[in-house]
Amino acid sequence: MEPDSTAPVSFPVPEENEPVRRRAIFSRAFRSVKSHHALSPNDATAVRGRRRRKTNDDSLQLIDDLVNRPMDPMFSDSRLVHEQRSVFSIWFNRIIVFLICVGVGFAGCLFVQQLQSDPRKQVRQTLADQLENRNAQIEQLTKDVNAVKAQVDEQSKKVSGKVKSDTLIQDELVTGAVAVTGEGITMTLADPIAASQSDQSTSTRVGTTSKIRVVTDLDLQQLVSLMFQNGAEAISINGNRLGAQTSIRKAGGHILIGVNAIESPYTIEAIGDKNTLAEAMGSKNMASLYDSFKQAGIYPQVNKSNSITLEAAVAGETQYAERNE
Known part of the structure; x- marks a missing residue:
């Protein structure tokens, strides 16, 4: 089939309507580019003269615009400004x-540190500090009481010529109300090495218990x-003098002498006849x-000592029984 000879091959564009084609320049030479602005939409005559050619075939206007005017005038006016x-x-x-x-970064570090910190550790540390302060106050008050007692004894001696009777002195030695110095023995015992290693290995595991035999409060009691039965006059454990109101008990994982916690190794100092005490507390007599x-x-x-000095025990409040009238 041959093409219709009456149809034009193309639609020629007059020179005055020929579109302006320029390359986009992306460099510092954009100032030298000739400005090309879009026509105002109100200027209908100019728009009709530049963008449309006169033709009676409206169906070819879109194709004509795409072929002869592919670039929007607004785009050709764009500038890349740095x-x-x-x-x-x-x-x-x-x-x-x-x-x-x-x-x-600093705020993040503080947040992570706060998450990793154990608030219970701070509480325990606070309670431990308070307990140490209270113990220090008790020790200071005990020293003050002993100093006042010494002054009272000195004044009594000046008045009556004799401070205390032998019975009162013996009672004070037994109750631990005064400091005492004399010969005696020192017994030292400690938890087995396996127990200390087990404590370190199980400290990081929750719910594990150790069955290793350790020194208990019952052993110390x-x-x-036995030392008191064999003639000991005054005894202290790890520097804590035993008085009439001093207890030896276990609280948590520690052994308490009164209110003071002690740890292994345990040193028991006893004042009395050193030979008698050493023989009575030896391995032959208690095989x-x-x-076990x-x-x-x-x-x-067990070691003998020629001179042992024990401080006075902490004085507690003594209450006497009264008849109810």
Whole structure:
């Protein structure tokens, strides 16, 4: 089929309507580009003269515009402008960003540290500090009481010529109301090495218990009772004098002498006849007790001492029974 000879091959565009084609320039030479602005939509005559050619075939107007005028005049007027920034503004922005990063990093570190910290540890530390302060106050008050007692005894001696009777002195020695110095023995015993290693290994595990035999408050009570039975006049454990109101008990994982916690190794000092006490508390006289200690890995050591000084025990409040009238 041959094409219709009456149809034009193309639609020629007059020179005055020929579109202007330019390349986009992305460089500093944009100022040299000739400005080309879009026509106002109100200028109908100019728009009709530039964008449309006179033709009676309206169906070919779209194709004619796409072929002869592919670029929008608004696009040809666009410019790529690079803003020139000063050195001061560049470094100022960098410093501000750096400070913000440092602040965010510091706040993040504090937040992570707060999450990893154990609040119960701070509570325990606070309670421990308060307990130490109270113990220090008790020790200071005990020293003050002993000093006042010494002054009272001195004044009594000046008045009556004799401070105390022998019975009163003996009672004060037994109750631990006064400091005492004399010969005696020192017994030392400690928890087995396996127990200390087990404590370190199980400290990081919750719910584990150790079945290793360790020195208990009952062992200390038994040893103290045996020393008193064999003539000990004054006894202290790890520097804590035993008085009439001093207790030996276990609280939590520690052994308390009164209100003071002690730890292994345990040192028991007893004033009395050193030879008698050493023989009575030796392994020959108490073979069964030493054998039970040996099976658990506990080895008590008894040493004689020519001079042992024990401080007075903490004086408690004494209450006397009264008849109810």
